[in-house]
Amino acid sequence: MPEKSKSSVVKKLRATAQASAYQKQWFFDLKQQVELGAEFAYLNADVPMEIFRAMDIPFVVNQWWAAICGAKQMSSKYYELLRRAGYRDDLCSYCATAFAESLDPDDRKTDAQGKPLGPWGGLPQPTLAVTRLTCDCQAKIFELFARQHGATFYAMENTVARKVPLDWFDEIEDDWESFYDTDRLDLAVEELKQMIRFLETKTGKMFDINRLAEVMELVNEQELWYKKTRDLIAQCAPVPVTVVDTINAVMQAQWQRGTRWAADHARGLYEEIKALADSGEAAVPNEKYRLMWLGRGIWHDFAFYQRFEQKYGAVFMWSMYLAMGADAYIRHNVQEDPLRALAARYIGLEDFLHMPPWNSRWYLQQAKQNRIDGVVYMVPENCMQAVEGSYFIKKTLEDAGIPVLIFKADPVDARKWNAQSMTELVEDFIENRIINKAGEQK
Amino acid sequence: MELRDCAANSTAFRRLLAAYENREMYLREWKEKGEKVIGVLGADVPEELLAAAGLHAVWIYALPGGNLPLADQYLEYAFDPMVRAEFEKLVDGTYGALLDGIVISNSTDVLIRLYLYLRELKRTEPERALPDVAYIDWLFSRNLLYQQYNEKTLARFREQVEIWAGRSVSDEEIVEASSLCNRRRQALRTLNALRTAVPPRVSGSEMLVAIGSGLFMDVCEHAQLIEQLAQEAASWPELEGVRLYYTGSAQVTTELYQMIERSGYVIVGEDHDWGDRFYERDTNTDLPVLRALVDRYMLREFSSKKSLVAQRVKALDGLVKTAGAEAVLFFTHVYEEPASWDYPSQRESLHSSGIGTIHAAKMHWPLTAQECAELKDKLLAHLQARQEGK
Numbered sequence: 029m030p031e032k033s034k035s036s037v038v039k040k041l042r043a044t045a046q047a048s049a050y051q052k053q054w055f056f057d058l059k060q061q062v063e064l065g066a067e068f069a070y071l072n073a074d075v076p077m078e079i080f081r082a083m084d085i086p087f088v089v090n091q092w093w094a095a096i097c098g099a100k101q102m103s104s105k106y107y108e109l110l111r112r113a114g115y116r117d118d119l120c121s122y123c124a125t126a127f128a129e130s131l132d133p134d135d136r137k138t139d140a141q142g143k144p145l146g147p148w149g150g151l152p153q154p155t156l157a158v159t160r161l162t163c164d165c166q167a168k169i170f171e172l173f174a175r176q177h178g179a180t181f182y183a184m185e186n187t188v189a190r191k192v193p194l195d196w197f198d199e200i201e202d203d204w205e206s207f208y209d210t211d212r213l214d215l216a217v218e219e220l221k222q223m224i225r226f227l228e229t230k231t232g233k234m235f236d237i238n239r240l241a242e243v244m245e246l247v248n249e250q251e252l253w254y255k256k257t258r259d260l261i262a263q264c265a266p267v268p269v270t271v272v273d274t275i276n277a278v279m280q281a282q283w284q285r286g287t288r289w290a291a292d293h294a295r296g297l298y299e300e301i302k303a304l305a306d307s308g309e310a311a312v313p314n315e316k317y318r319l320m321w322l323g324r325g326i327w328h329d330f331a332f333y334q335r336f337e338q339k340y341g342a343v344f345m346w347s348m349y350l351a352m353g354a355d356a357y358i359r360h361n362v363q364e365d366p367l368r369a370l371a372a373r374y375i376g377l378e379d380f381l382h383m384p385p386w387n388s389r390w391y392l393q394q395a396k397q398n399r400i401d402g403v404v405y406m407v408p409e410n411c412m413q414a415v416e417g418s419y420f421i422k423k424t425l426e427d428a429g430i431p432v433l434i435f436k437a438d439p440v441d442a443r444k445w446n447a448q449s450m451t452e453l454v455e456d457f458i459e460n461r462i463i464n465k466a467g468e469q470k
Numbered sequence: 471m472e473l474r475d476c477a478a479n480s481t482a483f484r485r486l487l488a489a490y491e492n493r494e495m496y497l498r499e500w501k502e503k504g505e506k507v508i509g510v511l512g513a514d515v516p517e518e519l520l521a522a523a524g525l526h527a528v529w530i531y532a533l534p535g536g537n538l539p540l541a542d543q544y545l546e547y548a549f550d551p552m553v554r555a556e557f558e559k560l561v562d563g564t565y566g567a568l569l570d571g572i573v574i575s576n577s578t579d580v581l582i583r584l585y586l587y588l589r590e591l592k593r594t595e596p597e598r599a600l601p602d603v604a605y606i607d608w609l610f611s612r613n614l615l616y617q618q619y620n621e622k623t624l625a626r627f628r629e630q631v632e633i634w635a636g637r638s639v640s641d642e643e644i645v646e647a648s649s650l651c652n653r654r655r656q657a658l659r660t661l662n663a664l665r666t667a668v669p670p671r672v673s674g675s676e677m678l679v680a681i682g683s684g685l686f687m688d689v690c691e692h693a694q695l696i697e698q699l700a701q702e703a704a705s706w707p708e709l710e711g712v713r714l715y716y717t718g719s720a721q722v723t724t725e726l727y728q729m730i731e732r733s734g735y736v737i738v739g740e741d742h743d744w745g746d747r748f749y750e751r752d753t754n755t756d757l758p759v760l761r762a763l764v765d766r767y768m769l770r771e772f773s774s775k776k777s778l779v780a781q782r783v784k785a786l787d788g789l790v791k792t793a794g795a796e797a798v799l800f801f802t803h804v805y806e807e808p809a810s811w812d813y814p815s816q817r818e819s820l821h822s823s824g825i826g827t828i829h830a831a832k833m834h835w836p837l838t839a840q841e842c843a844e845l846k847d848k849l850l851a852h853l854q855a856r857q858e859g860k
């Protein structure tokens with residue numbers, strides 16, 4: 029089967045290109061603002077960024093920036109800088125990228141041709157660095173990053189869920205209060221208030237609860253479009269788009285959540301994919317096997333996801349990036365208590381991503397909804413936060429008849445990535461665990 | 471363990487060593503008498519609450535070596551080797567019916583994961599017959615909000631302890647148990663003063679036995695033996711060697727310490743959970759009981775796992791100074807990563823005060839022959855450099 033439509037659809041998805049263009053322009057505008065003296069926060073992905081949005085404090089998200097640096101092939105240089113400064117160069121690559129960048133004396137310089145040496149000319153100088161204590165290393169890395177930039181460091185705590193609901197995804201949007209331990213939610217609300225007081229003091233801006241309610245409603249609107257998009261893709265066979273389209277389109281807009289642009293972009297993404305689906309467009313016209321990708325994206329080798337399309341008709345059609353927006357972010361009944369609704373979003377991130385059975389049951393439900401034939405699961409080697417019960421996840425899926433391939437890799441460190449051996453591993457999985465199984469069944 | 475004559479001739483030390491080397495000795499005795507025993511995983515479980523309820527606490531431990539098929543099956547690569555071995559023992563039935571419950575504190579990420587996995591195993595594979603697992607979810611960041619939340623967390627743990635004990639536990643009992651634990655801490659401090667003395671009379675490996683035996687024996691008996699030992703050791707022969715401070719991975723046996731001490735050093739202090747950190751800071755018996763426990767466990771010296779780099783730099787500088795150390799060994803096991811982020815700043819600060827450092831990261835457990843040889847070389851090179859005045 030010719031590969032024609034696969035790449036043409038991928039490259040023509042307007043929403044992905046729009047998101048990239050918007051993101052780039054937004055970043056350069058941000059740099060300008062920071063150069064003019066604006067406060068600028070650098071946040072870890074699990075920090076409740078809606079507060080910063082509501083307070084009009086510009087921010088960049090660590091994981092997004094690590095992905096940009098990874099895509100710009102900066103990792104080898106950065107790890108050398110870490111090593112020279114006495115740090116291990118094989119640790120926490122995803123989270124330490126920006127700290128490593130901060131050690132680069134050339135970050136904001138240009139080469140002889142005037143080309144910037146740092147990614148997009150380098151990260152502007154943050155005045156705030158905020159993270160949560162969701163792993164033992166994160167706060168240290170943020171603290172070092174803050175020290176390097178002369179920024180103020182702030183950390184929020186993390187609590188472990190005592191409740192272990194099985195099928196939370198069915199009702200959590202409306203009934204979120206009942207899914208979390210009350211004292212955890214109470215604490216999270218108090219932590220939000222504490223952080224707001226800190227931000228008010230630091231920036232001189234006043235927090236407005238009504239503005240937060242608006243932001244929360246915009247987030248709900250955006251995530252509802254993701255839900256529709258996810259459901260639409262799940263229904264289609266062949267699928268009109270792959271994870272290569274959706275990851276970038278969604279992840280970039282997700283970090284803009286709470287803005288009108290992001291909500292509109294999510295709607296545009298849905299409408300575009302719907303039009304493709306309505307016109308019978310197929311990302312991989314010879315689609316035979318539907319693959320689920322578990323784990324962080326391979327930012328330095330996105331083409332990896334497409335290497336199995338032509339040969340096997342195997343399409344990576346599911347990743348958490350779209351589905352978590354669809355199932356884990358929406359919190360209705362915002363008006364009553366916007367801070368509590370926000371608390372019920374951000375404390376749950378660790379639960380549903382990194383804690384069995386929250387995660388395993390969700391992956392199973394998603395695999396079923398999306399009629400998944402096989403799961404490829406990347407487990408980072410040295411990230412304790414991403415240690416999320418891979419045994420339980422694999423068992424839950426395989427008990428339901430869905431084969432799982434687990435392999436070690438690093439989402440941003442290209443040095444540890446061997447494209448050929450990884451491709452062979454997945455090929456072997458497709459041939460021996462999916463095709464053979466399908467053949468047997470047929 | 472190789473013993474100095476003074477230690478070998480000490481009844482107190484021999485009894486402590488017996489408990490240290492036969493870690494199930496007391497556990498089996500207690501079970502034979504029908505008493506209840508709780509396995510402890512993580513250094514932030516308030517022993518006072520267990521003691522107040524008449525429950526014996528034993529630390530879950532494992533020794534290096536051997537196959538770990540269940541750990542390999544259930545755990546990811548990022549679990550450090552010691553925790554892997556502990557998990558194996560918990561799941562393979564080694565502890566069997568010896569434990570009436572397990573309590574895990576969130577002292578490191580890896581223990582948090584271990585708790586989540588045990589909880590999920592109990593749910594999905596009930597045939598494994600694991601004991602009840604309780605969890606203490608401390609918030610170690612120092613502010614009032616978290617301090618007050620910690621009191622609620624401990625109140626919940628107190629309820630669990632009461633369930634295990636089958637009775638309620640009064641404030642008076644907690645105060646009494648706190649006093650007993652404080653007495654033991656004070657005895658250990660007295661003994662340790664002989665290690666930090668100039669010159670020292672107690673070695674690092676002897677101190678490791680003195681402390682570690684307490685993780686497996688009755689609190690009162692341990693306190694008495696340490697008091698007795700502290701008196702005897704005051705006249706033990708003086709030790710020679712470069713005064714070394716150890717920071718990093720917990721040492722649950724004396725092998726590494728002995729190897730270091732044979733290489734011309736005396737380990738005068740350490741910051742791991744099987745060492746000095748165990749008896750640091752008393753529980754204030756004048757405060758309301760839960761607040762007093764929060765105060766002790768939340769405000770102890772910063773552990774490398776739950777603190778910031780600046781806090782760890784300050785902590786280590788202070789500990790090294792108090793111990794009168796001349797050099798510091800940074801030693802971490804493979805996959806035990808957080809301290810790696812502290813190390814460059816700590817080294818810089820120590821060097822600025824003229825304290826030398828030796829570094830060994832990503833060490834296997836047990837050490838491979840090559841790692842052992844390389845570490846000896848580093849220790850020797852450091853001694854030579856000192857002699858040459860570098």
Ligand code: SF4
Nearest residue numbers: 120123163411412413
């Ligand atoms: S352990 Fe994982 S989440 Fe934590 S800092 Fe390292 S890479 Fe990041």
